[in-house]
Amino acid sequence: MIQINRAAVLGAGVMGATIAAHLANGGLDVLMLDIVPKELTDEEQKRGLTLDSPEVRNRIVEAGRQGLLKIKPAPLYLKKYVDRVEVGNFEDDLARLSGYEWVIEVVVENLEIKRRLFEKIIPHLHPQVVLSSNTSGLSVNEMAKTLPPELRKRFLVTHFFNPPRYMRLMEIISCDEADPELVSDMAEFISRRLGKGVVYAKDTANFIANRIGVYAIYRGIEHMMEMGMTVEEVDSVAGPATARPKSGAFRTADLVGLDVLAHVGNNSYANVPDDEEREVFKLPEFMASMIDQGKLGNKAGQGFYKKEMVDGKRQIFYYDYNSGDYLPLAKPKFASVQMVKQVDDPRQRLKTILGGADRAAEYAWKSLRDSLIYTFNRIPEIADDVVNIDNAMRWGFNWELGPFEMLDAIGVDRFVKRADQDEVQVPEALREIGRFYRFSEQGGKEYYDL
Template sequence: MDERIERVAVLGSGVMGATIAAQLANAGLRVLLLDIVPKEATAEERAAGLGLADRAVRDRLATAARAGLERLKPAPLYLPAYAARIEVGNLEDDLPRLRECDWVVEVVLENLEVKRALLARLAPHLRPDVVLSTNTSGLSVNALAEALPEPLRPRLLVTHFFNPPRYMRLVEIVSSRFTDPAVAARMAELIRVRLGKGIVTAKDTPNFVANRIGVFSLCNAVHHMVELGLTVEEVDAVAGPATARPKSAAFRTADLVGLDTLAHVARNSYELLPGDEQRAAFLLPGFVGGMIQRGLLGNKTQGGFFRKTKGEEGSQVLFFDHRSGEYLPARRPRFASVEAAKGIDDPGKRLRAVLAGSDPAATFAWRNLRDTLLYAFNRIPEIADDVVNVDAAMRWGFGWELGPFEMMDAIGVAELVRRAEADGVKVPAALYGVPSFYSEEGGKRRFVDLAHGGGWLDVPRPPDHLDLTVLEKAGAVVERNAGASVLDLGDGVFCLEFHTKMNAIGNDVLAMVHKALRRAETEGRGLVIANQGPAFSAGANLMLVAMAIAEGAYDEIALTVRAFQKAMMAVKYARVPVVAAPHGLALGGGCEVCLHATAMNPLAETYMGLVELGVGLLPAGGGTKELALRAVRLAEQYETDVSPFLFKHFTTIATAKVSASADELRGMGLLRPGDGVTLSPDRLVHDAKARVLALAANHRPGEPATDLRAPGRSVAASLASQLWNMRMGGFITEYEEKLGRTVAGVITGGDVPAGTAITEQWLLDLEREAFLRLCGEKKTLERIQHMLKKGKPLRN
C-alpha cells in the first residue's frame, strides 16, 4: 500500500475549510475543495443564462471561497499563485472523485447529525486505504465513527486545526475507539512535518484540550471581572503579556473568537459535562447574551467587548461597559503590579511579579489563574494523558507563553497550594507533595506522569527536533558572551545563536561571529546561524545608533559599521559552509546576515527585509552591496542589461519591503535557487544542519569580487528620475527622494561611467560613507527617535 499523501479533499468551503485548503496548498499538496450545490442561481447567473444544471452555478460556493483566499487578512496563502493548487467542485457531482484522494478532511457545519449524514454519503466513494478526518472542535469522534461502515472506522480521526490554520500552530488529533493507532501516528507525523504544525493528542471529551481549558479560563475571567467590579479594559491590562498570555489577553481574544462562538462552546460544555466540578463557570452572565442579541459579536461585526471608531480627529478605541451596557472611551488603565512586570523578559518572573502585587489587577490575575490552573490539574487524565500535551495546547492554540503546568512551576506548586488554601479553595489531594511538574536531568527535560502514579518521564522529542535550550543545558555551549553563543550540534556542525533583546546585533554578536567561524573552520565542517527567540533578529541596535548620533560619535559609528561589514564578509567567504536559518522577523542587519550566508533555510513564517530606509538610513552591513552584486551577476549570466535586475533590488531597499512569507523571498531576489524552506519550527535547526552537511563535502570558498562592472551614473540618473516623478505625484516626501537618491548612488557603484571596473570592497566603502552621511541628517535622527518611541516609521 502506498502510504504517501499527495491528494487531499476538503469538504466544506467556509472560512475554516477554505483556509485549511490553503495551508495544504502552501505545503505543496494538491487539493480538491467541495461544497454543497446552491439552492438556486443568483440574479447575475440567470442574467448570464446559467441555471442549476450548469457547473459554474453548482460549484459556485467552492469557486468563491478559493477566489476569496486572496482577499482574506491575514493572508492564508504563502503566495497568491498557490491558489492554483486548489481545484473546486461540489458534493453531488464530484463525490466519485474522492477515490483519487489519499486524505479526505470534513469541515462542514459543526452539527453532529449533519456530519454523520455526510460521512455516510461519502463511504461508497472512498478507497479502503484513505485517511478520513473531521475538523470538529469538540464533537465526539466515536459518535461520528459509528456513521461509517465498519471497514472505514479505523481510518477516521479528528484533525482539529485552529483558526487561522496558516498561523495557529496547534492541531489536536483525537482517535475514536476504532481508530488504527498506525493511522493516527502517520497523520500526526505528516501534519507535524509537512504542514509545520504542533500536534497535541487529545481524548474524545467535549471540546478536547485547548478549548476546554481556554474557554473555562475566559468564562472564569468574566465572572471574576463582575465580582471585583472591574472593566473589560482593566482585565485585559493584566490578562495578557503581564501574566504570560497573548497581547489579545482575555476579552480581545473573545472578540477574535466571536462572542457567539464563545457562548456556543460554553453552553455545550455546561450541557455535556454534568460531572465537571466547575460546571457552573460555563454559565456566562446575562450581559453576554444581551451583547449577542444586539449583534455585538466581536471583530466580525466591528464591535464586541472592544470597538474601534473613526472620526474627524482620528480613530478611537471604545470598550463595552458591562454595567451600563454602553460603550465608553478606552482609558488605558495602569496598575502598579503590571508596571512592576514591564521590562522583564522571562515570562515566569513576569508572572510572579504581578502576583506579588496587592492592587485589583493582581487580585484578578491570582483568582483567574488559581482557578484555571487547578482546573487544568483536574483534567488529567480526563482530556489528555500528560501535562506536556496540555501545556502545548495552550501555548500553540491560545498563544500562552507558558502552559498551565509550566505556570504552576513558575509560581511554585507549594505556593499555589498555600494561597489557594488561604482563600478557602479546595485543592486536589493529588497536588499535595508535587514538587514541580518539570525537571532537567542529564540535559533532558522530564515531566511528572500524573496519569500513572507520579513518576518521571522524558518529554517526547522527535529525533529531528534540535532544541537549542536543551542542548545548552546538556553542555553544548563552547563559546559565550553577553550577546551570543556557539553550540556544538554534533557531526562537526556548530551553531551561532543570538540572545540579545529581539536578537539585535551589537558588538558582542559581531565578535561571536568571528569566534563561531574560527571554531567551525578549525574543528568542524560548517556553521548554522539560528536561534529560538521570538525573532531571528530585528537588526542593529537602533538605540545605540541614536545615542551615538546624538553624541556626535561618528568615528565610533564608522568603526561599528566597518566591523559589521567585516563580519559579514567573513561569513560569506568562510572556509566552511554557513547556513542561516531565519524565522519570524529578520530585518535590516538580520537580513544582511542571511544574505551573506552560503545558503539560507528559512522557516515558512519568515518576515525578512532591508528596512533601514524607514529610519532614514540605508543597509550598510553589506546589504546594499549584496543586492548590487547579485544584479550585476544576473545580468552577466543572461548576457543582458543590468537595469531591470538593479531596479528590482533598488525597489526592495527603497520601499523597505518585508516578505509576507519565506516563499515570497524568492521573488524579492533574497532567496536563491537551491535554498529550502521549512514549515515546522521544530525541524528548522535540524534542516539547516542537514544542509550544512550536504554542502560541506564540495564546499569551495570564494574570494571577494574584484571584477565587477559598475552600472554607473546613467542608471543612477534613471532611478533619480523615477524618484522625482514619485515626489511630484505626492507618493514620497522630499526627504524620501533624497534617501532614494543616496541608495541609487551606492547600488549603481557610485558616480562613475557605466562599465567601470569596481570591487566588492568598493561597494562596501560606498555603503559605509553613505550611512555616515545620513547619520548626520536631522531628519534621519527624527526618524530613528520616532521608531524607538512609537514602533512605526515616520514619513518626514
C-alpha cells in the same frame, strides 16, 4: 511512513477554505467541495444561467476559493498556490474522492449533518483513505458509528485552529477503533509537512485547548464582575503581564467571535454533566445580550471593543457590561502591571505580578488560581499528561507558559499554601508534587507523570 500527496476538503466556508489553503502551502494537490446553490442570484438570471449551469453549481465553493486571495492575514504562502486547489460540489463530484488519500470534513458543527455527509461519501472513498473531521468539540466516537468497521480504523479528528496557516496547534483525537500506527503516522505527517504542533486529546467535549481556554475566560468574567473591574482593566492583566497573549481575554474573544465562544461554552455545559465547575460554562447574560445585538467581535466590527472615527481620528472604545454602552479607553496603569512591563522572562513576570498588592494583582491571582486548579483536575479526563495540555495552551491560545509551567513558575508549594488561605479546595494530589518539570542529569527535560 504514510505518504499523502492529494487531499480533499469537504466544506468551503472560511475554515474549510483556509485549511485547503494550508494543505496547498504544504505542496498537496487539493480538491474542495461544497453544496450546490438552491437559487440563482440576480446576476446569474440576467446572464441566462440556470441551476444546471456548472458555474452556478460551483458558485459557493468557487467563492470560497477566490476568498483565499482576499482574506487577511493571508492564508496562502504565495497567491499562485490557489491554483493547487480544485473545486467541485457534493452532487456532481463525489466520484473524484476516490483519487485522494486524505479526506477532511469541515462542515457545520452538527452531528447529524456530519453523519449524513459521511453516509453520502462512503461509497466513493479510496479503500485506504484516511478520513478525518475538523470538529472543534463533537465526539469522534459518535461520528464513527456512521462508518463501516474497516473505515473506523482510519478515522480520527484533526482539529486545526484558526487561522490554520498561523496557529500551530493540531489536536488529534482518534476513535476507539482507529489503528494506533496510522494515527501516529498521521501525526508525524502533519507535523513534518504542515508544520503543526501535535497534541493528543481524549474524546471529551471541546478537547483540550477550548475546554481550558474558554473556562479561563468565563471564570475570569465572573471575577471581573465580582470585583467591579472593566473589560479594559482585565485585558491589561490577562495578557503578557500573566504570560498570556497581547490580545488578553476580551480581544481574544473578539478575534474568535462571541458566537463561537458561546457555542464552545454551551457544548461544554451540555456534555460535561459531572464537571465540578460546570456552572462556569453558562453564558453570561450580558454576553447573550451582545450576541442578540450582533456584537460578535471583529467580524461584526464590534464586540468587547469597537473602533470609530472621532474628529477625524480613530478611537477605540470598550464595552461596559453594566450600561450596555461603549466607553472610550481609559488606559489603566496598575502598579503591579507596570512593574513587569520591562521583564522579558514570563516566569518572572508571573511571580512579580502575583506578589503585587493592587486590584490587578488580586485579579491575576484569583483568575489563575481557579484556572490552574481546574486544569489539574482535568487529567486524565482530557489528556494523559501535563505536556499535551501545556503544548495545547501555548500553541492554541498563544499562552507563553502552559498551566503546569505556570505552577512551576509560581512554585507549587507556594501556590497550594495561598489557595489554602483563600479556603479554596485544593486537589490532594497537587499537595504531593514539588514541580512538574525538571532536567535530568543528562540535560533532558522530564515531566511529572500524574
